[in-house]
Amino acid sequence: xxxxxxxxxxxxxxxxxxxxxxxxxxxxxxxxxxxxxxxxxxxxxxxxxxxxxxxxxxxxxxxxxxxxxxxxxxxxxxxxxxxxxxxxxxxxxxxxxxxxxxxxxxxxxxxxxxxxxxxxxxxxxxxxxxxxxxxxxxxxxxxxxxxxxxxxxxxxxxxxxxxxxxxxxxxxxxx
Amino acid sequence: xxxxxxxxxxxxxxxxxxxxxxxxxxxxxxxxxxxxxxxxxxxxxxxxxxxxxxxxxxxxxxxxxxxxxxxxxxxxxxxxxxxxxxxxxxxxxxxxxxxxxxxxxxxxxxxxxxxxxxxxxxxxxxxxxxxxxxxxxxxxxxxxxxxxxxxxxxxxxxxxxxxxxxxxxxxxxxxxxxxxxxxxxxxxxxxxxxxxxxxxxxxxxxxxxxxxxxxxxxxxxxxxxxxxxxxxxxxxxxxxxxxxxxxxxxxxxxxxxxxxxxxxxxxxxxxxxxxxxxxxxxxxxxxxxxxxxxxxxxxxxxxxxxxxxxxxxxxxxxxxxxxxxxxxxxxxxxxxxxxxxxxxxxxxxxxxxxxxxxxxxxxxxxxxxxxxxxxxxxxxxxxxxxxxxxxxxxxxxxxxxxxxxxxxxxxxxxxxxxxxxxxxxxxxxxxxxxxxxxxxxxxxxxxxxxxx
Numbered sequence: 001x002x003x004x005x006x007x008x009x010x011x012x013x014x015x016x017x018x019x020x021x022x023x024x025x026x027x028x029x030x031x032x033x034x035x036x037x038x039x040x041x042x043x044x045x046x047x048x049x050x051x052x053x054x055x056x057x058x059x060x061x062x063x064x065x066x067x068x069x070x071x072x073x074x075x076x077x078x079x080x081x082x083x084x085x086x087x088x089x090x091x092x093x094x095x096x097x098x099x100x101x102x103x104x105x106x107x108x109x110x111x112x113x114x115x116x117x118x119x120x121x122x123x124x125x126x127x128x129x130x131x132x133x134x135x136x137x138x139x140x141x142x143x144x145x146x147x148x149x150x151x152x153x154x155x156x157x158x159x160x161x162x163x164x165x166x167x168x169x170x171x172x173x174x175x
Numbered sequence: 176x177x178x179x180x181x182x183x184x185x186x187x188x189x190x191x192x193x194x195x196x197x198x199x200x201x202x203x204x205x206x207x208x209x210x211x212x213x214x215x216x217x218x219x220x221x222x223x224x225x226x227x228x229x230x231x232x233x234x235x236x237x238x239x240x241x242x243x244x245x246x247x248x249x250x251x252x253x254x255x256x257x258x259x260x261x262x263x264x265x266x267x268x269x270x271x272x273x274x275x276x277x278x279x280x281x282x283x284x285x286x287x288x289x290x291x292x293x294x295x296x297x298x299x300x301x302x303x304x305x306x307x308x309x310x311x312x313x314x315x316x317x318x319x320x321x322x323x324x325x326x327x328x329x330x331x332x333x334x335x336x337x338x339x340x341x342x343x344x345x346x347x348x349x350x351x352x353x354x355x356x357x358x359x360x361x362x363x364x365x366x367x368x369x370x371x372x373x374x375x376x377x378x379x380x381x382x383x384x385x386x387x388x389x390x391x392x393x394x395x396x397x398x399x400x401x402x403x404x405x406x407x408x409x410x411x412x413x414x415x416x417x418x419x420x421x422x423x424x425x426x427x428x429x430x431x432x433x434x435x436x437x438x439x440x441x442x443x444x445x446x447x448x449x450x451x452x453x454x455x456x457x458x459x460x461x462x463x464x465x466x467x468x469x470x471x472x473x474x475x476x477x478x479x480x481x482x483x484x485x486x487x488x489x490x491x492x493x494x495x496x497x498x499x500x501x502x503x504x505x506x507x508x509x510x511x512x513x514x515x516x517x518x519x520x521x522x523x524x525x526x527x528x529x530x531x532x533x534x535x536x537x538x539x540x541x542x543x544x545x546x547x548x549x550x551x552x553x554x555x556x557x558x559x560x561x562x563x564x565x566x567x568x569x570x571x572x573x574x575x576x577x578x579x580x581x582x583x584x585x586x587x588x589x590x591x592x593x594x595x596x597x598x599x600x601x602x603x604x605x606x607x608x609x610x611x612x613x614x615x616x617x618x619x620x621x622x623x624x625x626x627x
Contacts, residue, residue, distance in 0.1 A: 053394035139193035
């Protein structure tokens with residue numbers, strides 16, 4: 001994703017303007033690096049061409065792991081390792097195992113999916129984030145264009161951004 | 176695109192724009208603590224230290240310091256535990272169930288309610304650890320290999336289910352809460368300088384608000400809400416099974432799981448209202464937590480309070496209809512025995528007074544809401560006391576009938592949890608954004624006065 005170090009940053013005041021701008025900018029042949037918004041803008045992922053996240057699948061697999069671990073643990077401990085005769089009732093009373101199986105399913109699903117989310121989105125407590133404009137976590141909607149990934153020159157992209165409704169277009173490079 | 180009927184009153188008033196939301200919430204985090212906050216914090220710390228002394232004594236000397244006797248083996252400890260866990264349920268209900276139902280009014284209150292959940296579950300855990308008597312052996316509840324065989328924990332026991340339920344509930348609530356906090360910490364980070372920027376930078380996990388990350392964030396939130404919903408129902412179901420799977424008349428009741436879950440939401444919403452009404456005034460959040468929010472919460476209180484009321488009456492009816500002598504005695508004794516006053520308090524506070532919320536004027540009155548929310552909290556404490564203590568105090572052998580009188584350590588340990596809860600809540604209210612800024616910004620276009 002990170003090709004160059006010279007970016008053009010279009011600042012928009014409204015999420016609906018940004019949403020339309022993504023389509024317009026793409027149509028004029030400019031590749032968008034990424035958009036940055038202060039809150040989730042519905043439809044932006046479609047406009048950017050992102051498919052729906054696979055994280056729920058990861059969550060399901062982690063949840064299944066929890067189910068299997070819980071059942072294996074309880075059946076192993078109470079059914080085989082130390083069977084207890086409680087009034088002649090079965091050593092492996094499956095209904096009694098359901099609550100803990102459910103809890104461990106939920107626990108592993110939640111922890112696993114959130115952990116995966118942190119890893120794939122590179123969310124971690126150390127380091128510094130690449131902020132194209134600090135206002136993008138406050139009230140502005142930001143579109144970043146990687147100049148190295150585009151054939152057009154900065155001046156023409158700037159005018160495309162301005163025409164799509166950007167109130168400001170700034171240059172940004174990271175150290 | 177959001178489409179909201181124009182009949183619906185706005186959820187964010189005062190003509191707020193995106194930058195106003197940031198400014199209004201961040202200024203509480205960035206400014207110096209107010210005098211009111213300092214006084215409240217000092218007061219909480221005093222209670223925390225006094226309670227801490229009582230709790231330490233209970234741990235050091237043993238639970239003989241409590242007023243328990245050989246007939247009443249569970250009293251304030253488990254009453255307080257169930258009370259706190261119940262209070263916690265509102266946070267998950269607001270953040271998870273209302274998210275699944277796409278209720279936009281949850282956005283202004285979910286952050287504080289979830290914080291309340293986490294602190295309330297910790298308070299509840301205090302009593303679980305304390306009632307073990309030897310807290311340093313608390314790890315014995317975990318299925319760890321040991322030198323006794325290995326002799327494993329009993330997975331048939333509802334108490335064992337509780338260990339897993341409460342710890343899962345705490346962990347998942349914490350994760351859900353923290354994931355929601357990350358974007359708001361990034362907002363604070365970009366406004367801060369120096370050491371504060373470093374701290375909020377670490378807390379914000381390098382959040383940059385990219386479209387891709389938001390898309391994943393929404394997927395994670397939805398699935399977390401999806402798994403938290405059955406989780407919150409399972410937790411209080413399992414808490415009720417601590418009683419329902421026993422053979423004590425008055426506890427051995429199949430109605431307990433739904434009755435406990437409704438009661439938990441009932442008391443939780445009352446506590447959210449108590450806290451939010453105060454926070455709203457102190458932090459000038461009237462434009463975010465509007466009368467509409469308060470009215471919606473009061474409607475939930477009215478509904479769940481009525482469910483609880485029906486459950487009380489059903490229990491009584493079944494005790495008679497079952498024809499079981501001991502069951503009938505347990506319920507007669509509850510209502511007309513020596514603990515009649517506890518039963519009467521429960522009925523008044525939980526069933527009768529919340530019915531005032533049928534009146535629109537009462538639902539929309541801040542003073543009435545505040546008073547009734549406190550009454551509900553008192554009533555729900557009595558409900559647990561009635562279930563636990565009055566079912567035990569006249570047991571199978573009249574010669575061992577007894578009464579319970581709390582000692583200063585019963586009171587002190589309860590005070591400890593209040594001190595802990597309010598200390599945590601005040602720290603949260605000062606250093607964390609009390610309202611979910613990102614989510615409120617997301618509803619501004621569809622649910623504020625200047626919707627387009």
